[in-house]
Amino acid sequence: MRARQGGVRSWxxxxxxxxxxxxxxxxxxxxxxxxAAESGxxxxxxxxxxxxxxxGPAAPGYSEIAPxxxxxxxxxxxxxxxxxxxxxYLYLDDQYNPAKTATLTRQLVLQxxxxxxxxxxxxxxxTAVQGYLNAEKIPQLFIESGCxxxxxxxxxxxxxxxxxxxxxxxxxxxxxxxxFAGEKVGFLYQDDEFGQDxxxxxxxxxxxxxxxxxxxxxxxxLSGPLANQVAALKAAGAKVxxxxxxxxATALAMLPAAAIGYxxxxxxxxxxxxxxxxxxxxxxxxxxxxxxxxEAKATAALLKGLITFAYAPPENQTANPWxxxxxxxxxxxxxxxxxxxxxxxxTEYGVALAYTFVQALQAAGKNLTRAGLLKAIAxxxxxxxxxxxxxxxxxxxxxxxxxxxxxxxxxxxxxxxxTPTGSWIGATPLTGVETTSPGAGPIEKYHGGSSKPPxxxxxxx
Amino acid sequence: xxxxxxVRHLxxxxxxxxxxxxxxSVLSPYDNFQVGEIAxxxxxxxxxxVLTGVNGQISLGHGALMAVGxxxxxxxxxxxxxxxxxxxxxxxxxxTVLGIAVGIPSARLAGPYLAGVTLMLxxxxxxxxxxxxxxxxxxxxxxxxxxxxPGSLDPERWxxxxxxxxxxxxxxxxxxxxxxxxxxxxxxVRDDEVxxxxxxxxxxxxxxxxxxxxxxxxxxxxxxxxxxxxxxxTGEFPLSLSIDLLxxxxxxxxxxxxxxxxxxxxxxxxxQWSTSVAGSLSLGNGVSAYLATVVFGLIxxxxxxxxxSGLQGLLRWTGGxxxxxxxxxxxxxxxxxxxxxxxxxxxxxxxxxxxxxxxxxxxxxxxxxxxxxxxxxxxxxxxxxxx
Numbered sequence: 033m034r035a036r037q038g039g040v041r042s043w044x045x046x047x048x049x050x051x052x053x054x055x056x057x058x059x060x061x062x063x064x065x066x067x068a069a070e071s072g073x074x075x076x077x078x079x080x081x082x083x084x085x086x087x088g089p090a091a092p093g094y095s096e097i098a099p100x101x102x103x104x105x106x107x108x109x110x111x112x113x114x115x116x117x118x119x120x121y122l123y124l125d126d127q128y129n130p131a132k133t134a135t136l137t138r139q140l141v142l143q144x145x146x147x148x149x150x151x152x153x154x155x156x157x158x159t160a161v162q163g164y165l166n167a168e169k170i171p172q173l174f175i176e177s178g179c180x181x182x183x184x185x186x187x188x189x190x191x192x193x194x195x196x197x198x199x200x201x202x203x204x205x206x207x208x209x210x211x212f213a214g215e216k217v218g219f220l221y222q223d224d225e226f227g228q229d230x231x232x233x234x235x236x237x238x239x240x241x242x243x244x245x246x247x248x249x250x251x252x253x254l255s256g257p258l259a260n261q262v263a264a265l266k267a268a269g270a271k272v273x274x275x276x277x278x279x280x281a282t283a284l285a286m287l288p289a290a291a292i293g294y295x296x297x298x299x300x301x302x303x304x305x306x307x308x309x310x311x312x313x314x315x316x317x318x319x320x321x322x323x324x325x326x327e328a329k330a331t332a333a334l335l336k337g338l339i340t341f342a343y344a345p346p347e348n349q350t351a352n353p354w355x356x357x358x359x360x361x362x363x364x365x366x367x368x369x370x371x372x373x374x375x376x377x378x379t380e381y382g383v384a385l386a387y388t389f390v391q392a393l394q395a396a397g398k399n400l401t402r403a404g405l406l407k408a409i410a411x412x413x414x415x416x417x418x419x420x421x422x423x424x425x426x427x428x429x430x431x432x433x434x435x436x437x438x439x440x441x442x443x444x445x446x447x448x449x450x451t452p453t454g455s456w457i458g459a460t461p462l463t464g465v466e467t468t469s470p471g472a473g474p475i476e477k478y479h480g481g482s483s484k485p486p487x488x489x490x491x492x493x
Numbered sequence: 494x495x496x497x498x499x500v501r502h503l504x505x506x507x508x509x510x511x512x513x514x515x516x517x518s519v520l521s522p523y524d525n526f527q528v529g530e531i532a533x534x535x536x537x538x539x540x541x542x543v544l545t546g547v548n549g550q551i552s553l554g555h556g557a558l559m560a561v562g563x564x565x566x567x568x569x570x571x572x573x574x575x576x577x578x579x580x581x582x583x584x585x586x587x588x589t590v591l592g593i594a595v596g597i598p599s600a601r602l603a604g605p606y607l608a609g610v611t612l613m614l615x616x617x618x619x620x621x622x623x624x625x626x627x628x629x630x631x632x633x634x635x636x637x638x639x640x641x642x643p644g645s646l647d648p649e650r651w652x653x654x655x656x657x658x659x660x661x662x663x664x665x666x667x668x669x670x671x672x673x674x675x676x677x678x679x680x681x682v683r684d685d686e687v688x689x690x691x692x693x694x695x696x697x698x699x700x701x702x703x704x705x706x707x708x709x710x711x712x713x714x715x716x717x718x719x720x721x722x723x724x725x726x727t728g729e730f731p732l733s734l735s736i737d738l739l740x741x742x743x744x745x746x747x748x749x750x751x752x753x754x755x756x757x758x759x760x761x762x763x764x765q766w767s768t769s770v771a772g773s774l775s776l777g778n779g780v781s782a783y784l785a786t787v788v789f790g791l792i793x794x795x796x797x798x799x800x801x802s803g804l805q806g807l808l809r810w811t812g813g814x815x816x817x818x819x820x821x822x823x824x825x826x827x828x829x830x831x832x833x834x835x836x837x838x839x840x841x842x843x844x845x846x847x848x849x850x851x852x853x854x855x856x857x858x859x860x861x862x863x864x865x866x867x868x869x870x871x872x873x874x875x876x877x878x879x880x
Contacts, residue, residue: 086782087781087782087783088782127782129728129729130634130726130728130729131722131724131728131729132728134723138526142522142523142526156634156726159636160634160722160723160724160726162636167638222632223626224631224632252623252727253620
């Protein structure tokens with residue numbers, strides 16, 4: 033029995049030590065003192081946070097958005113902040129993994145006591161924390177995703193920003209129906225709400241008989257060429273391939289297609305069609321696959337003729353005042369980002385989104401509360417000046433941002449973009465600006481024109 | 494006879510529960526959230542520790558078994574309105590069934606082949622979730638609403654309590670199991686299958702049982718993790734998790750039920766610490782994302798070199814050395830424990846037995862209630878021959 037006692041004693045020490053270990057570990061971390069009610073805001077500062085992919089499959093391109101947003105906040109802070117409050121922006125790397133998002137979002141809310149979650153990226157990632165943020169009454173603002181799920185009365189604290197994917201699918205689908213009448217159409221989509229919502233929109237417009245193949249991939253397991261999917265699309269004889277793909281997936285589909293001599297008309301969601309993002313990916317995947325430098329460079333030609341959707345002025349329109357302002361802001365307040373990425377679709381997106389948030393803060397007034405901020409977005413959101421081709425749609429019932437844009441085609445005839453990555457290709461509008469709703473509503477021409485940057489921004493940026 | 498350790502385990506668990514209660518009362522919500530995660534990982538590591546450390550089977554598929562528990566729990570939470578306890582137990586039950594199904598063919602395999610089969614599990618199961626995305630929610634997974642905390646209790650503290658309670662109950666049950674006939678059979682099979690069979694132990698059945706117990710723990714751990722994050726998703730259970738679990742188990746000390754706490758702390762805090770270190774040194778994103786893996790690997794190498802019986806073994810040794818400077822009695826014991834040969838991992842438990850019997854001899858020499866000692870020794874012998 034002594035023998036057993038020895039065993040049990042050590043086991044007892046074990047449990048006792050367990051508590052000690054944990055105590056030692058956590059004592060090092062100071063307990064948060066701010067109250068849960070309106071944490072993250074003082075007379076001189078606002079702390080906001082986000083989870084974004086800085087590494088992992090979705091990082092190429094998307095990792096630029098949060099630093100670009102920070103450039104806008106630095107510009108605001110350099111000019112005294114909003115109502116005297118400087119914006120402190122914490123963005124953490126969730127690697128586009130919803131499990132990481134769930135943990136990091138709790139870190140932001142519970143440990144860093146953020147006032148609001150602003151500019152977090154991704155559909156699977158943000159749906160993972162939508163319930164939590166709403167339960168904690170933390171605004172989940174301007175989510176970088178076009179999921180239909182953001183405008184849901186069940187989740188009053190969530191606001192989307194970019195056009196719902198269903199709207200992109202509808203407008204692009206209507207274009208295909210009109211200009212590629214009678215052609216066989218195939219889908220390649222990411223198997224989550226991003227891809228499914230896009231396909232849903234395209235299905236609303238296209239005759240069911242024209243769809244010959246529906247291929248999908250999983251973002252979580254995206255690691256190599258989508259050769260099987262592309263081969264299936266080719267075998268089905270699809271002349272038009274509509275894609276709801278992240279930039280890496282766009283490249284991983286185009287390369288095997290080119291390898292088997294398959295040249296369909298690509299019609300790609302705005303998510304995966306930014307030339308300065310996809311172009312370098314095409315080149316780097318080719319180089320990693322053993323291609324020569326010349327072959328890698330030649331792959332950029334695959335993007336020529338690609339049809340996509342735009343809801344902000346293409347970044348190669350250097351005469352556009354928004355493009356000029358964004359360039360100046362990045363040059364001055366994010367020099368390292370400027371030298372690595374310049375103004376591409378992602379940095380332009382980040383600047384526009386951050387500027388939307390700054391206006392929301394201005395509209396919320398001096399006495400900043402979460403309820404006040406949400407009310408300001410719902411009542412004044414449609415008046416915010418942003419680079420968008422259409423105004424923001426926010427109201428008490430609509431939590432989508434832009435609900436329209438135009439169909440554009442990538443071509444080498446447009447003025448070349450001016451990014452350090454040497455992007456050579458620009459976008460030419462094919463249609464006028466159109467608006468619609470994610471539901472069954474019709475697609476309508478938009479005649480309102482877009483807003484100009486305020487003079488303060490032009491002057492000081 | 495069996496009652497005595499049970500009572501001791503219960504008393505100790507209650508003491509630990511009291512300690513945890515005090516701990517969770519002073520911690521901030523986020524720290525409680527992490528203590529809950531630690532408890533969840535401790536459950537998985539305890540199961541793995543029994544499987545590998547005590548029974549000698551290697552599993553590279555425990556991440557997948559956790560996923561099975563998590564998805565079962567997630568589906569039950571979404572589609573039923575049962576009591577939380579019932580749902581947790583159902584998730585454990587389903588994972589155990591799978592554990593038995595995997596365990597039966599695996600009982601015929603050993604070493605790398607067993608690792609291969611379980612690795613296949615880790616690779617294959619997540620694909621199943623993607624394949625049947627209408628049931629399992631595809632990439633996005635399932636979102637659940639965690640049970641509301643009673644009264645004005647902080648939700649994180651409430652969840653941490655549930656997770657800690659589950660971990661303590663599991664560890665008490667495992668500790669009792671290991672001190673029972675089954676525990677001895679596990680060790681006997683690990684040490685020498687032929688000898689175990691000659692002693693009348695059904696080797697195959699014992700291995701399947703160990704695998705089932707370990708799968709049950711993994712299933713519970715998966716369900717407990719879902720409780721804190723509110724989502725079930727394949728991204729939560731990548732292949733690397735299975736390997737991290739194995740590393741965490743070895744780090745704490747294979748076969749040690751205390752060591753699992755060290756391993757669990759490392760699994761939860763290491764990624765965070767290394768990210769903040771990388772941030773403060775302003776290393777690039779590419780570095781900071783993978784620094785945790787590198788640091789984990791380095792710690793593992795150092796631990797294996799310095800303390801092959803894991804951090805818990807090292808702690809026990811240090812504690813023994815401190816005691817030996819105060820008293821002479823345990824000195825020889827601790828010295829023995831430290832000077833285990835390099836291949837002692839396999840023999841560790843049997844050596845511990847030797848030490849323990851030596852310890853009892855020593856105490857006999859000290860003539861302290863000699864009579865009862867003798868009768869207990871007899872009991873021990875009969876138990877061993879039973880096994």
